[in-house]
Amino acid sequence: MNRTSITVNDLYKQYGDTVAVDGVSFDVAAGEIFGLLGPNGAGKTTTVESILGLRQPDRGSITLLGMAHATQARQIKARIGAQLQTTGLYPRLTVRELVELFAHLFPKARPTDEVIELVGLQEKARTPSKDLSGGQRQRLAVALALINDPDLIFLDEPTTGLDPQARRGLWDVVRELKLTGKTVLLTTHYMEEAEQLCDRVAVMDHGRIIALDRPEALINQHFQETAIEFVSVGDLPRQRLTELPGVTQALFENGHPTLYSTDVPRTMAGLFDLVTAGTLAFKDMIIRQATLEDVFLKVTGRRIRA
C-alpha cells in the first residue's frame, strides 16, 4: 500500500480564457480506490484525461506506475485501462467483436467471455454497439478498460446514466478490483458512490481540490452535527433560524435551508415555536446524517448537482 501508482503535481490546464484545472496535486497509492468528486465542469475529466496522456497539460508533472508519458507512453498504456466519459466504438461491431479487437491491441489479455460476463453483457454479446442502451454502452466501456488486466484503472463517471441496479452491479465490479489489488481512479458526481467505494476522495470545484481525505474523515472533520432540511413556504426568517437552539450553522440555497444541529430535539422544538408564532411555514422535512454533499455545500455554498 505504500507504493505510489499515480503522482500528480501542480497540474494546470487552460482552454482559451477558461481555467479547467488550476494547480491540482495528489498521490494515489497502489491498491487504493481514489475518487475525484465534484460537479460537472469542476475539472475532473480534464484531470483524468491529462493523466491518461490524452491532453497536454500547460503545466505540472504526472507519473504513472513510476513512468512518464514523455518517455514511456507505450509501457504505460499496456498497463492501464481506461473508461472515458464518452467512449467511441465502431458502431457496427458487436460487443464480442469489440472486446476481441481490444484484446488484440494489448500484449496480454483476459479471456473475452470472462470480461463480458464480469460486466453482465453476456446476453448482448452479439449486439452491434450502436444498438446498445446508454447503460450497456457504459458497461461495455468498462469491459474494454479491464480487458488487458491492467494494474491501474481509470473510470470517468462510470455509473452516469445507469439505473440503480446496474449501478450497484458496477460497484461490485470495482470492489472486486480492489480485492485483486488493483488501483482505481474514478470520477463521480454521486456522493453516495464516493462514500461507498472510495478509500480516499478529492473534492473538486472550479479546477481546484478543496478537500482531500477518507470520506468519513471528511464528514467528521466538517460535521459532528445532524442535518435538518426543509422546503420553506413564504418568507424565511433567516436570522431566527440561525439562532435556534443547537444550530451551529445554517446554509441557505435558493430558499432551501439546511440547519446543522448538535441537538435535534431542541432545534425541532424551536422550529415548531416559530411555526406556532406564524413566522415560519414549511413542508417536506428531512432529518439525516451529514454526508459528503454537506461537505461540498459547506465548503462551496452550492450543491454538487445544481
Next chain:
Amino acid sequence: MREIKALYLANAREFMREPMATFLVLLLPVVLAAFFGLIFSGSGGVTLELGVVNEDAGPAGEQFLANLESSLADEEEEVLDLHTGTRAEMVQALKKGDLSVVILLPQDLTDSLASEEPAAVEVFYDPARSISGGVGLGMVRALLSEANATISGSPPPLVMVEKSVQTSPLRPIDLHVPNLLGIALFWLGLFGTAMPLVQQREGQVLRRLSVTPLTTGALLVAQVAWRVTVGLLQAALFLLVGYLGFGVTVTGDWTNWLLLLAAVTMGALVFISLAYFLAGLAASTEGVMAIVQIVNFPMMFLSGSLFEVEILPDFLRPVVAAMPLTYLSDALRQIISGAPPLHPLWLDFGVLGGWLVVLFVLAARFWRWE
C-alpha cells in the same frame, strides 16, 4: 502484426456492414459500367436527324433527295436519319428538337440550275444545340459540295479514303470499363475513406484507440491495407462485369496484369492519401461532405473519365493536366484495353507517384486524431 490483423478485420466488418459505403464504393460503379455498356453498346457515333423540305417545282429537288438516300444506304454506320415534309412541319420538328438541321430546296432550284444561276439553299439550325447543330451544318456543307461537284460534272480532285489507325477496333465499353474503374477508385477515397474517417473521429473511436499501446503506424497500415483490398476487389468486379457482360478482356500478356495491379494499387493509395488530407481539413461530418462534393465533381468531369477532354475549353486544360484521375484513367485505358495513350505509361505512373508524395505530406501535415 496481431493488432494490424485485428484492426484490418474491424475495418472490413465496419465497411461491409455499412450499406451506403458498400453501395457507393463497390456496387454503384459496377452498375454504372453495366449501364454505360448497355446504352452505348451500338456504334457509339452520333446519329444526325436531317430534315429536307423540297419546294422545288422541277425535278432537280427530287433528284437531290434520291442521290442523298442512295448515298446513305451505302454507309456502313447509320450517321444520318433522313426526314422529309413541308417547311412548317420541318421547322416545327427542329424547334421541338426532333431534328438537328433542316435543308430547304427552293422553288426555283431546277430553273436556277438550268440557267446556271446559283441557287440559294437555306439551312435551318438551332444554335442552342451547338453540338448536333454544328456537326449537322458541317455535314450539310459536305453534302452540298458533293452535289455541286456532281452537277458541275468534274471529277473531284481529292477523294477521302477512311482508315482507322487501330489494329483492333475499340468499342466505347472498352473505354468505359477502365474509366469507371478510375472513378470507382476515386470514390473509394472520397466516400469509402474520408467520410468514415471523420465519422470515426467524431465518434471518438480513434481517441479511445489512442489509450491503448497501438501505434499510429499500425493503425494507418490496417486502415490503408483494407482500403487497398477494396480497390483490388473493385478492379476484379469491373473486369468480371466487363468480361461477362460485354466481352472486355485485358490485352497483352501477364506483364499487363502486373501493370494493372500496380496501377490499381497506386490509384487506391493516391486517393486514400487524398482522403486523409480532406478528412484533416474538415472539422465535421457535414464539413467533409461539402469538401468531398467540391472535389468530386471537377475531378469526375475534367479527368476525361466521363467524356473526352478535347471538347473542354482551352482554359480548363491546365486543370485537366493537373488531375491525378486523368493519369490513372489514362493508364488503366492503356493497360486494360490497349487504348491510344494520352501520355506514355511511365509518365502516368510518374505523375501519380508525385501526387502520392504531395498528398501524403499534406495528409500527415493536416491529420488530427480528434
